[in-house]
Amino acid sequence: MLNAVTGVVVLAALLAYVNTRFVRLPMTIGIAGLALGLSLLLISLANFGAPQLRTAALSWADQFAFSQLVLQGMLSFLLFAGALDVNGDVLRRYAWQVAFLSILSTVASACVVGAAMYWILKWCGMPLSISYCMAFGALIAPTDAVAVIGALRRSKVPESVETAVAGEALFNDGVGIVLFSVFSSMASSGDTSSIADAATLFLREAGGGLVLGAATGAILFWMLRSIDRYKVEVMLTLAAVAGGYALADSLHVSGPIATVVAGIVVGNQGRQQAMSERTRESVDTFWELIDAILNAVLFALIGLEAVAIRAPSSLLPALAAVGLTLLARVLTVGVPVALLPRLLRLPAASAPLMVWGGLRGAISIALALSLPSGDARETIVMLTYAVVLFSVFAQGLSIERVAKRLSRAQEAAGRAATGE
Template identity: 30%
Template sequence: MAHETLIQANLEKFLLVLSVSLSVVTLSRTVSFMRQIPYTLLLVIVGVLLAFEDVRLVNLSPELILEIFLPPLLFEAGWNLHWKDLKRDLFPVTLFAVVGVLVSVLGIGWMLAQFTDIPLAVSLLVGASLAATDPVSVISLFRELGVSRRLTTLMEGESLFNDGVAVVAFGLLVSLALGTEEFSVRSTIADFAVFVGVGVGMGSAIGFGISYLTQRFDLPLVEQSLTLVAAYGTYVITENLGGSGVIGVVTTGVILGNFGSRIGMNPRTRLLVSEFWEFIAFFVNSIVFLLIGDRVQFESLQENLVPMGIAIAAVLLTRGISIFGLGSLSNALANSRISVKELTVLWWGGLRGSVSIALALSVPAMLSQREDIIGIVFGVVLFTLLVQGLTTKSLLQNLGLLDEQSRREEFVEAMARRSALERVLNYLETSDRPSEIDEEFYQYQFALVRGELHKLQHQIEGLQKEDPDLQDYANELVKEKLLAIEADTYAEFVRSGQLNKELAPFLQEVLQKT
């Protein structure tokens, strides 16, 4: 009986959280002044207001964040992350994700130890909690604002892969703070290699395994369900094997999104799965951001105002050093061509969120400064979400980066409409006119469609004159379409039994030469 009562109570709490979240999201799209605020940040604000009134919805535990919320969000991000774009910027992403995290851990830890009475070991623990930019916060914000694909790839790639370094650093520093382990460079590097290696290995095995499995049948709902099992299954298995569940899930998502969806899913299934994960990401984001704000403890924030202010300054300073320093290094060594404007957005857009909170909440209770760590981390997270998050859109507009993305979106929309009308025109030209349709009406429709096509063509040409880079973008879209057609054709041959194995892409190397 008690068990049934507990289930009912948890269900009621879940429904309450969901109702509040969806109400806020609905208001953010119907009230004019709220439309200027990304709905994720609006959820944080509402959560903070609820916390101020001491209304606690659900206890936000590290297990809830890491095991329930993160896997689907990471998988969805990996599914939509284009490998070609990531490969192009793999060098700067690796620098930001590895070296940048180390700079943040050491820099934040040193500043806290230098300017407060917090011991160095505990200060470094705060640094590790705040070192990784949060993929949940960053991805949702950038997508909602419509940031350019290149900038989104840089931020997403860093955010998705820097958690492995931060978690390894956090685990080591917890042991140092408790005095249960001594620092060793060799063992630290070995632990990190195992952590990342197991994550990539398990993610690759599951990703490629499901990719080849879905080649053998065409059952959209089963294939959709397999991706959901893959997201949670990869995380659980990888963590149990001592690897990084985060890196494992991201690897699985990238493989299934870029490889499995091409060789094992027809276009309709691919669209169905993409829409399914778009819904899952929206659903989970609507809950997690509300709970982040609702978890705030104002007493703890007030008691740690000074170290919190120092931590905020340290986060901004170390982030600036790593982004501008490593970005310049990447430009010099790998000719990455990351502009100062893009580096500025990467610096200011380095939000902290659920990952930092999960790490802070997982500090052992036996550590006497645990509540101080949680208070400082929550304060910094709130600053990045509410101050940096709410001003990121203005920064993008002032730098002219949103205008560029708007032109690109307008260009793609015009091309899509042109393609649709060309199909309509082709139907009118080639199909037999039904006898009951008046010839004059038929010709009038034909003239209307052809006129709209001319308007769209002038619009496309005008956009290309305004932004010559759109021509290169159009060329890339055509290449992607050709590669997709090639992959779909091979998949059809495998599913029909005419081929026993997937053929390696032929066009990819050919198109790279053009």
């Protein structure tokens, strides 16, 4: 596995260079596009009588176990890096809005997509059990909006919108993974647990993650405040992420939620009260590099994974999955924001950005690949990959324009209010 991971890192670095030097797209999107082009080239060569390269690529992909690498290796570090930059004071002011988006909207979106895909797949002659369809809804509901936070900041969108997008992106991964574990267990075992049992499991994992994350953050805060050695303090943050995630897994609570909470504690109280200026600079630089490197590797993996995706006999289910995912986002996020701006304290004009900014990424693919082998898994992987590709290239390449449009609308509204 070490050789396979090394190969991915080397390839991601080379693709990053080619994108920076020649293509000049946003880094993660450019890397994903180049990796996808490489995958399509291998598939084309296989179709024209040279299958050896694709076979070698498939063997290589099997070695690094995409699902395990993402969920058990990279996810905790990415979430912690993102949580460090969240302003705790602003997050507290918009706590219930973030909770609404990351919990209620995610659960509702999963149910809408899962129930609708059940009937669509049945109509298309590709029936799946309701448990598998709900598992698909759960894995595709969480957004991966961390990649667009930079675009939002450059576009000077309202602070409330930026906080809502960032908070949702960080917390709904944990919510979606818990939901997915419930429905995938039902699908693989055939046991259709009651709603009460599923809700109990959800509350235990999510609540346990919050408690563990707060405890991890508090312990790390105390340790950081007791010394002033920036090298040791950077190592402590790294150990807290890896160790805390492993402990969450052994305790059967949500590792992603625990990691996010710990990151927010360290990024606010820890940065302000427990770190010297040199330590803050070292910690920030270290985690910025971790975030950039892992994102580059993740998006390279997204493109490379195309070699392992079975081509669908019909494009209709894939197109339906893309449309349903957007429709569910409109119903569960766009409509509430547009109709209840005062209650949610979010500008009504931000509804299109909130909808279009709901990107999906590697976590959804990793969850799909974690399902037991079989026809159901192949179908769900294909549907997931279609949604992620649309998200990365269609939404990812245009989100900054949508954000700038909102920013201009807010500036015009401000001038009108002041009579300028």
